[in-house]
Amino acid sequence: MKSVAHEIAAKITGKVKLQEPLKNHTSFRIGGPADLYVEVHNVKELVFVLSLLQQKGIPWFILGNGTNLLVHDQGYRGTAIRLQGAFKEINVNGLMLEAGAAVPLTVLAQRANSQGLSGLTFACGIPGTVGGAVVMNAGAHGRSISDVLVDVQILDSSLELHTYQASELGLNYRKSKISPSEIICFARFQLEVGDKIELERQSRDYLEFRRNRQPRQPNAGSIFKNPPGTTAGSLIEAAGLKGYRVGGAMISDIHANFIVNCQQATAQDVMTLIMIVREKVARQFGIELELEVRLLGY
Ligand SMILES: Cc1cc2nc3c(=O)[nH]c(=O)nc-3n(C[C@H](O)[C@H](O)[C@H](O)COP(=O)(O)OP(=O)(O)OC[C@H]3O[C@@H](n4cnc5c(N)ncnc54)[C@H](O)[C@@H]3O)c2cc1C
Incomplete structure (x- = not known):
């Protein structure tokens, strides 16, 4: 990966970093490192980076503001690409x-x-x-x-x-x-x-x-999509899970469809909460909640 990073850094104007912690780039403040992190400033740089990654068989994904992402604690074995410059x-x-x-x-x-x-x-x-x-x-x-x-x-x-x-x-x-x-x-x-x-x-x-109506602690917005005719938040609240905690993660006591990182939560803490919510809501109301937040590194 080091040599790929050098090759990219020699050709583009944006930042290139190895082992960049993705928790610094997500609103949840959770997530292990991406093997490579690259900022591109225009389409030409983007095409250069993608063609090199394709050639080397290295996976990549586009990181926006990271406000709808739960990144695995072990991070992402590939390249996080962030658009900058002309894309702004x-x-x-x-x-x-x-x-x-x-x-x-x-x-x-x-x-x-x-x-x-x-x-x-x-x-x-x-x-x-x-x-x-x-x-x-x-x-x-x-x-x-x-x-x-x-x-x-x-x-x-x-x-x-x-x-x-x-x-x-x-x-x-x-x-x-x-x-x-x-x-x-x-x-x-x-x-x-x-x-x-x-x-x-x-x-x-x-x-x-x-x-x-929304919590102040780090979060990723709504965790689940609203099922037809109701809201995920009202179902989670009715299941008695508002304020429920696993490790450093908690189902917000302000809005039950938000999970907040209240004390150095891990992605595993959040995943455990997600599984508990899904299971309880399915058992009590017969409704399968679908994730709105996207998972990376899973
Ligand atoms: C406090 C808070 C409040 C929120 N409120 C709302 C709300 O009211 N309504 C709502 O809909 N959402 C809400 N969200 C969720 C989130 O802001 C949205 O889903 C937003 O659209 C995600 O954009 P992002 O740039 O952060 O994407 P990211 O989280 O970085 O990425 C999300 C997905 O989009 C992909 N992606 C990002 N950019 C590109 C690109 N240029 N090309 C291709 N793929 C791309 C990523 O690869 C990933 O799969 C909220 C989140 C927070 C933290």
């Missing part, structure tokens, strides 16, 4: 916002507000990147990315950029059919004319709503 740019084109995949969703929503563009206020408190939000079809307050996404530019496994319409991505409740070998590089969003003051007021309300 935003362009406004009339009612259209064009954003790189590494733009934080919160920054994109603020930019829309400041331009008087409506349609993205729901995203003002979602801590992921544009890329992660498209893959997950992130949403809140009854709206989701699919409501405003026009198209995306994806780098596929043959290392070519293709444009896909939003309707081709299989976007549904917290899922898409974008495969792990496809990398979202850029996305375009169609917005509407809005009133800046009203957009800012609505954003403040949404942020206040989160402050009151």
